[in-house]
Amino acid sequence: MPKTIQLLDEHGVRTASKHYDPLVADLDADALAGLYEDMVVIRRIDTEATALQRQGELALWPPLLGQEAAQIGSGRALRADDFVFSSYRENGVAYCRGVAPVDLLRVWRGVTASGWDPYEVGMATPQVIIGAQSLHATGYALGMQNDGSDAVAIAYIGDGAMSEGDVNEAMVFAATFQAPVIFFCQNNQYAISEPVSLQTRVPLADRPAGFGIPAVRVDGNDVLAVMAVTRESLQRARRGDGPSFIEAITYRMGPHTTADDPTRYRDAAELDEWRGRDPLARLRTLLETMGAFGPELEERAAARADAVAAELRAGIVAVPDPAPLSVFANVYAEPHPELDRQRDAYARYLEGFAS
Amino acid sequence: MPKTIQLLDEHGVRTASKHYDPLVADLDADALAGLYEDMVVIRRIDTEATALQRQGELALWPPLLGQEAAQIGSGRALRADDFVFSSYRENGVAYCRGVAPVDLLRVWRGVTASGWDPYEVGMATPQVIIGAQSLHATGYALGMQNDGSDAVAIAYIGDGAMSEGDVNEAMVFAATFQAPVIFFCQNNQYAISEPVSLQTRVPLADRPAGFGIPAVRVDGNDVLAVMAVTRESLQRARRGDGPSFIEAITYRMGPHTTADDPTRYRDAAELDEWRGRDPLARLRTLLETMGAFGPELEERAAARADAVAAELRAGIVAVPDPAPLSVFANVYAEPHPELDRQRDAYARYLEGFAS
Amino acid sequence: MTAMTMAGALNAGLRRALTDDEKVVLMGEDIGRLGGVYRVTDGLQAEFGERRVMDTPLAESGILGTAVGLAYAGYRPVVEIQFDGFVYPAFDQIVSQVAKMHARTGGRVRLPITIRIPVGGGIGAAEHHSESPEAYFAHTAGLRVVSVATPQDACTVLRQAIASDDPVVFFEPKRRYHVKGEVDDALALDAALPLGEARVAREGDQVTLIAWGGMTGVALDAAEAAADEGVSIEVIDLRSLSPVDYDTVTASVRRTGRVVIAQEGPREAGIASEIAAVVTERCFAFLEHAPVRVTGHDVPYPPAKLEKHHLPDLDRLLYGVDQVLDRAGVNA
Amino acid sequence: MTAMTMAGALNAGLRRALTDDEKVVLMGEDIGRLGGVYRVTDGLQAEFGERRVMDTPLAESGILGTAVGLAYAGYRPVVEIQFDGFVYPAFDQIVSQVAKMHARTGGRVRLPITIRIPVGGGIGAAEHHSESPEAYFAHTAGLRVVSVATPQDACTVLRQAIASDDPVVFFEPKRRYHVKGEVDDALALDAALPLGEARVAREGDQVTLIAWGGMTGVALDAAEAAADEGVSIEVIDLRSLSPVDYDTVTASVRRTGRVVIAQEGPREAGIASEIAAVVTERCFAFLEHAPVRVTGHDVPYPPAKLEKHHLPDLDRLLYGVDQVLDRAGVNA
Numbered sequence A, B: 001m002p003k004t005i006q007l008l009d010e011h012g013v014r015t016a017s018k019h020y021d022p023l024v025a026d027l028d029a030d031a032l033a034g035l036y037e038d039m040v041v042i043r044r045i046d047t048e049a050t051a052l053q054r055q056g057e058l059a060l061w062p063p064l065l066g067q068e069a070a071q072i073g074s075g076r077a078l079r080a081d082d083f084v085f086s087s088y089r090e091n092g093v094a095y096c097r098g099v100a101p102v103d104l105l106r107v108w109r110g111v112t113a114s115g116w117d118p119y120e121v122g123m124a125t126p127q128v129i130i131g132a133q134s135l136h137a138t139g140y141a142l143g144m145q146n147d148g149s150d151a152v153a154i155a156y157i158g159d160g161a162m163s164e165g166d167v168n169e170a171m172v173f174a175a176t177f178q179a180p181v182i183f184f185c186q187n188n189q190y191a192i193s194e195p196v197s198l199q200t201r202v203p204l205a206d207r208p209a210g211f212g213i214p215a216v217r218v219d220g221n222d223v224l225a226v227m228a229v230t231r232e233s234l235q236r237a238r239r240g241d242g243p244s245f246i247e248a249i250t251y252r253m254g255p256h257t258t259a260d261d262p263t264r265y266r267d268a269a270e271l272d273e274w275r276g277r278d279p280l281a282r283l284r285t286l287l288e289t290m291g292a293f294g295p296e297l298e299e300r301a302a303a304r305a306d307a308v309a310a311e312l313r314a315g316i317v318a319v320p321d322p323a324p325l326s327v328f329a330n331v332y333a334e335p336h337p338e339l340d341r342q343r344d345a346y347a348r349y350l351e352g353f354a355s
Numbered sequence C, D: 001m002t003a004m005t006m007a008g009a010l011n012a013g014l015r016r017a018l019t020d021d022e023k024v025v026l027m028g029e030d031i032g033r034l035g036g037v038y039r040v041t042d043g044l045q046a047e048f049g050e051r052r053v054m055d056t057p058l059a060e061s062g063i064l065g066t067a068v069g070l071a072y073a074g075y076r077p078v079v080e081i082q083f084d085g086f087v088y089p090a091f092d093q094i095v096s097q098v099a100k101m102h103a104r105t106g107g108r109v110r111l112p113i114t115i116r117i118p119v120g121g122g123i124g125a126a127e128h129h130s131e132s133p134e135a136y137f138a139h140t141a142g143l144r145v146v147s148v149a150t151p152q153d154a155c156t157v158l159r160q161a162i163a164s165d166d167p168v169v170f171f172e173p174k175r176r177y178h179v180k181g182e183v184d185d186a187l188a189l190d191a192a193l194p195l196g197e198a199r200v201a202r203e204g205d206q207v208t209l210i211a212w213g214g215m216t217g218v219a220l221d222a223a224e225a226a227a228d229e230g231v232s233i234e235v236i237d238l239r240s241l242s243p244v245d246y247d248t249v250t251a252s253v254r255r256t257g258r259v260v261i262a263q264e265g266p267r268e269a270g271i272a273s274e275i276a277a278v279v280t281e282r283c284f285a286f287l288e289h290a291p292v293r294v295t296g297h298d299v300p301y302p303p304a305k306l307e308k309h310h311l312p313d314l315d316r317l318l319y320g321v322d323q324v325l326d327r328a329g330v331n332a
């Protein structure tokens, strides 16, 4: 069993680590307060989006509740020129990349397949095919290597994704070419209804060694530890020492998506246990211990969260439906006479209704 | 670096092993002579098939030269009700299963896609899609488990196959369900032209641990050690303790297939080095040391090899070409009116030439 | 006869298959404890145990590949692919193994595997959840491909598929999961319409309208609407997409001389293309108009808010009917 | 102009692409040190280095998936799939990623990936080495699909495919690798026939015979043989399978009124089905006979000694021509 790296225990007590402390030594009270605010805000975005789904404004939403530290700790460790290849649940990471809150929701409103410009924020369109993005990250990292850049690609994958061939092939390619890529696995204990024990009988962090990739297991609800191990992996990649793997132990507190009913497959006791490991509470305790948590911070965080929530609600309902003929748009980058013909025929068909 | 298990070193010296010796304690001089004969015979089958290809009687042949110990040592460890899922190069294993020599060649003559009845010999049609059979073996093993049988499935895969998603998914499934399956990887150092260093930077035997599967690395040119580790894995599977992985270190002395020119990608020195590790020579030395290798054995082996070679030549040229309409046969198990229609139309077309 | 949704009818069919043949095993992601994201396998794991109703690791090639091995060992695996768009990681195992094994082994190894795939759009889903991949499988020799439109067929054809010694790709139109119908889940399989035969869902004599799966209901609605305008449409629910029951199809087209084929999936090299080609070959002298294909566009499945502009609906089918009837102004 | 085999012409085209654009990278199994099993990449790794001509691990999904990432990062990957039958493990990455990325991202992310696939039979190969998977890709919106028949096209169309901002599946008929022709490997790409346009390979006025890739040569031979018997056949080398250049096709069919489509691959839901359907739609009034498809059978590719009974050859094409000409006795 690999050791689980922790810098902030579930009671909010800062535990010392000779190896990892230097990696987060720069995080003063302000910086910690910033991380706290981030977590408050994305939790609020998540809650709002869930509510918007219930109100019929979104078709679906995959909540990240409980995974805030894993996403903020890693997302805030990245540089602007790094590149994220994520799955659908990494809205906290996207927030760190600078994706506008409303853009996080567009896809789930069903108006577009991509909420933002990947090149503007350094984050690819979230991937729905489980595991596929791990190869994209690896390939992108090869590109960075070819360019002579020290930018890094990071793939976010789930515990379930570890069973897909693509993720394992990605580890093969990353190791062979020593690609500057990080596989960041949020082990939130479930793939929809399937507990991680169905995917593996040993810790997921044991997997990469057999591919020649160094791995760590980290308390994914500890934002400090997550940031420390992510920074360490980034450094490794930047100095040309190849890929890394991080298993962040966390828990999906909500349903898989708003369409899911988790009471069918897990019990309340388990949920309670994890409620005690809340990532926000423990950082708040630390800040309190440091004397850095006062009404000012609380209010600022709340105000930011309120503002984002308001922006979200106003923004999303104002998003226009796509134009009918946009169904034919961007299928190809270059002219395509046959598709044009289909589009024109459909346009004429639609005009028939107008007249 | 895992230890490489060896019971018979490259000079033919028997090295003691507390752990593995008991597993081959039953192998007396006669049994060893039998293994020697097997290796002589399959080497001869291989040489003959290569010659038949050069003479135009076969379209192609994938030689196993150099891999005799890996195949005979494992193949002879199996029980009749175990089941083999192999790749194209395991003709030595097929020989152990009782496949008639001519049947080994049928596919390569282009007359059929399957040289024998899998259920008659307990060995599936060799697989051309790299890695795919590892999943079939795992599924078959699940079937044995369901049946309450203690029969075991064994998948033969190459070093190259280790990079395919299917092989890694097979390890996931095998571990999760504790399937009675053995992954027997012949690391013959190459996947066509690609050295194993392109597939992995760490020993392949390191891979399975991360899936929760015990693995050993064995000298694949040491028939005793191969048999010992295979028996150990079989025992594990039979007693319900799940899958195992064996990496047999060996070398493909010949070309990938008769269509390949290995001088384009590897040098003579490497070949020479491996020539010194010949699996037959070392067993012969052991038998000599034991006073068990005399002219009788030599002649008996030669006679068997000659007989098999003669059988092969006579048999393969006598194999009839398939009937034209057999192109439509066995596509479906049950009636298929549309395919029948195609067949009938083609039959009428052919009749047109007859008249 | 009991009123059941299609999902319920599938569940009943699976229960019966599991009961009738102990070699039947169900495999898939989230099919056990959860009962499937559409609850098609609801309660079956509790009833038949974890060995017969297996939650598998999250790997589609792994699922199909182990199903091949189980079938090799004499089992009859019924595999669930969670959504249409997730079948592609298993494509190699399906095309190179499942489809070819019987021919490869000269008939010695049978792979009676049923691959259940919830299919198609019209449900406002996310990307990869509304695909119509039927044509990929119809183009693959060695597979049988079916798609059901009614609860009764869902139950019976699924049982027939499982009983078949050939591999069957079994499509379940998601948009019909919750639609109810009367079902006799104990119907004797040989009393039912055989696997592979089409059903004339509505008789008519001016236009033959061919549909399957999720389009069958739309086609029937269109026929009803056309009847109001005095046009008599024969609706054929294809049921089997490979092979197609051309006896039924050509008999109808020879009478009507006009055929419209409705298909959700993209047009190019689709099932509708094949039907148009074959109908033209076999009924050329009877055709008053070229077969008309009303299909999804040749685009990746669009976001939910655009799907109504992608999926053929009643109006588009009627437009196709107008085209095939040479009604002025509508020919493209 | 130099005399080159098709394999040599492809090599020359790749060399030029690597020289002209430093973002071009080649990826595949055994393409570096060995130069590919057909030597199409011979010498290129020595010339351009291991970063531009990459031997990859043995994993096709891995190859395509990393190619997607490289393209995301601004590269122009040219991927070699060693044989047609080994493309299926990469099917998910091709169908769900390569084909859809441009549409998914609203045109922001372009994936100018070229997927080279040696295709088809007629070479006496082992199982999985003679597949004709063109239709799977033609059915997939977002991809362009081409197949070349001559050394000059091999060189030029490959360069055009690499230069295209769309993903292109590029089929190389194995049976033509060693056939020679005159090649100008420096031909200006905009002076050449554009990617996507068909070529009238032989003019004629009684029957239009459509072929591509490995069938083009057979079609030309058939036309020659037919000419001896006084039948004038126009042969169209399609070159682009998706989209098909229907301007060229329909112009010919409107003149001849009779069309035969030659295809190696299995018939059901194939490219020939699509062409038959479209030609019927667009040329119905001009057709004297239903389009005739001469194709491989709907069977898994047979063992080498049977392939002559699977692949359309000169006689089968002429039989198809007889059918479309209504010559007595041949209609099935």
Ligand SMILES: Cc1ncc(C[n+]2csc(CCOP(=O)(O)OP(=O)(O)O)c2C)c(N)n1
Residues within 6 Å of the ligand: A087, A089, A128, A129, A130, A157, A158, A159, A160, A161, A162, A188, A190, A191, A192, A252, A256, C029, C058, C060, C082, C086, C089
């Ligand atoms: C290839 C593929 N198969 C199946 C699915 C359906 N599916 C969506 S999410 C999911 C579970 C993923 O679990 P995990 O990787 O742990 O990520 P999490 O949802 O927990 O963040 C499944 C099976 C899919 N999206 N893609």
Ligand SMILES: Cc1ncc(C[n+]2csc(CCOP(=O)(O)OP(=O)(O)O)c2C)c(N)n1
Residues within 6 Å of the ligand: B087, B089, B128, B129, B130, B157, B158, B159, B160, B161, B162, B188, B190, B191, B192, B252, B256, D029, D058, D060, D082, D086, D089
């Ligand atoms: C899926 C797939 N990809 C590519 C190939 C082409 N191919 C045939 S053998 C081979 C190398 C296999 O190497 P390895 O697994 O080490 O087995 P070995 O030939 O050494 O026995 C390759 C790439 C194939 N048969 N299947």
Ligand SMILES: [Mg+2]
Residues within 6 Å of the ligand: A158, A159, A160, A186, A187, A188, A189, A190, A191, A192
């Ligand atoms: Mg998870």
Ligand SMILES: [Mg+2]
Residues within 6 Å of the ligand: B158, B159, B160, B186, B187, B188, B189, B190, B191, B192
């Ligand atoms: Mg090898």
